[in-house]
Amino acid sequence: GLKAPHLNIFCGNTMVQHDPQGDVAFLHRNIVKFLPEGNNTQKLWQVVQQYNMHQDLRFYEVRGDVDHRWFPSIRKCYGKRINYLRAYSLTPIEDFPFAGLEDEIIGHVVEGEQIIKEAGWVTKATEPPVTKPPRKQKKKKAKGRKKPEAKQ
Secondary structure, eight states: OOOOOTOEOOOOOOOEEEEETEEEEEEOSSSOOTTTTOTTOOOOOOOEEEEEESGGGOOOOOEEEEOOOTTOOEEEEEEOOOTTTTTEEEEGGGGTTTTTTHHHHHHHHHHHHHHHHTTOOOOOOOOOOOOOOOOOOOOOOOOOOOOOOOOO
């Protein structure tokens, strides 16, 4: 995830899955996808937020927040955003054996974009889903009431 400069504000953008021994087993970058015509060179893996396994479970909390003041390019941040120091740790990505993985992935994405452009394939940016307005509800007739008789 990302950490706001000079502040203890965290923005999780990748799910970090662990094996039974607590070691990182899998990274799933789900919030910010690599998309055609997208900002595919943006690095998002600065720190990894991990729950301290010996901490009281009352302090375990994962939630989603939108905070465009500190992270304008991220749609939604996950993890413990603030006040996390009691139960969570932030470890720089450089301290993990997969520290260069994001650079390698971005390199493959850029290479793929170049192949697509050279081949002349037309790509369209993925459009966000459109939310339809709510349907108007029909008025229901009350049961048991008689229609008024027509006057002549």
